[in-house]
Amino acid sequence: MNDTAAIFDQGEYNFAYLDEQTKRMIRRAILKGIAIPGYQVPFASREMPMPYGWGTGGVQVTASILGKDDCLKMIDQGSDDTTNAVSLRGFFEKTAGVRTTYETAEASVIQTRHRIPEKNLREDQILVFQVPIPEPLRFLEPRETETRKMHALEDYGLMHVKLYEDIAKNGHIATTYAYPVKVNDRYVMDPSPTPKFDNPKIDQMAALQLYGAGREKRIYAIPPYTKVKSLDFEDYPFEIQKFDKPCGLCGAEDVYLDEVILDDKGGRMFVCSDSDFCEERRAEGHLGPMAADPAAAHIGGIQPEETAR
């Protein structure tokens, strides 16, 4: 974070778009969030040149922590080249001019929407989440005054009522994303709409995690190596999703898979949601059962037509 304050020059954006006073304000909120893991810190969220829901919270957090030497990776649903990731990467390339990458290991700051990379993160990396609704109790208790009181008093019985309902109605805990966690034995937190598959990665993660909700004007954080427990019942312990097949392209197991429809005759395949992880494995020579299938060619896999040309 060295010397991001640019000399004012007409027609130029300040480094990473936000003005320096705003960044200071957001950094204060971030520091408070780190000091109280899982606590939602209100902050004066700014209008950003993109609509709410596109990651305005994450963008403001990233803009505030970005330095000139940082290398930025943008993820949208695990992928680096979907709309949201491409737009936001372009935004920071234009306003901050920082180096960007697709590779998880190379990035120092990773902003993500709905996934955590499969590869373990390191202490010198920061993971920034885009959060639509930061309040885990919101759909159970609509009043903000009441939810804040519930957090203050650690009055979290209601959260388990929801899980109870899940089991009563479905026979198992049916919540699959935005699965509530308890941070550092104190605050119940919404880990943003990541699949619950990623919840174990949040626990004791080496990297700093920052969560930004632009519309709701909240920032929260999990410092490195913090205990994060997914809520459950003793007789219905927390479980992550399991896939009965490996990734169709790279053959990886124990990773989160996306289902991709191949044609309108019912053809489908399951591929890694983390596209960088999948590509790296294929570069190393791992091949999945459908890697050679021509139907899978257009899914970022081997593209025979293009290489032939």
Add this chain to the structure above:
Amino acid sequence: MSVFQSDDPLLQVRNVTRYYGDRVGCAEVSFDLWPGEVLAIVGESGSGKTTLLNCLSTRLAPTTGAIEYRMRDGSMRNLYQLSEAERRLLMRTDWGFVHQNAADGLRMNVSAGANVGERLMAVGDRHYGNIRSTADDWLGRVEIESDRIDDDPRSFSGGMRQRLQIARNLVTNPRLVFMDEPTGGLDVSVQARLLDLLRRLVADLGLSVVIVTHDLAVARLLSHRIMVMRQGNVIESGLTDQVLDDPREPYTQLLVSSILQV
């Protein structure tokens, strides 16, 4: 009806007064409530019964006066000097509150089982099977069939909702239950069954109850002691049978003589 369990009062109310601006809600109310005792507060609409009940149950701070409660450890604590956390814990463990309108006391969009189990989960029970069997047991005790455990209270009749609300309140074995017109709005046959049930539960569990009602028959059936309120003041109090059989105050005489004779 039941033998009082202790010589020490459970609830001690001294000079509780509540103003709404210049108007008096209730004035200078003092009484003691002993363990296992059922106290009825009767009076016409607007006489301050509900104001008093809300003051007692920490839902409405009195303007002046003190309310002390004997905690489980035996110490007397002023309710309005407890921290918010202690007060909430008290309300969901040691106390119950039965509303006139069951929808106010239930979560209408979660199942009956979860409604009963909520208090258990709030005090830290994390075993689904145990919570569910306790909920099932309580549904049985309030005469709701087991196969309704996963149904929303929305699909319940008025009487069932009221019984569910009672189960939800009693699941943590509270010592003190506040009731605000628990039989209001129910037809007489349902009322009779509910009263029967309440009477049995109160006797079995040795509950202390403060019940607000305008129905003197309910007061007579349930309560040991009665307080008659008028314009915010307690004008007469004593043993229920005594007050209802031999009312002293002209207003109480009027109330008693107004009971419809069928």
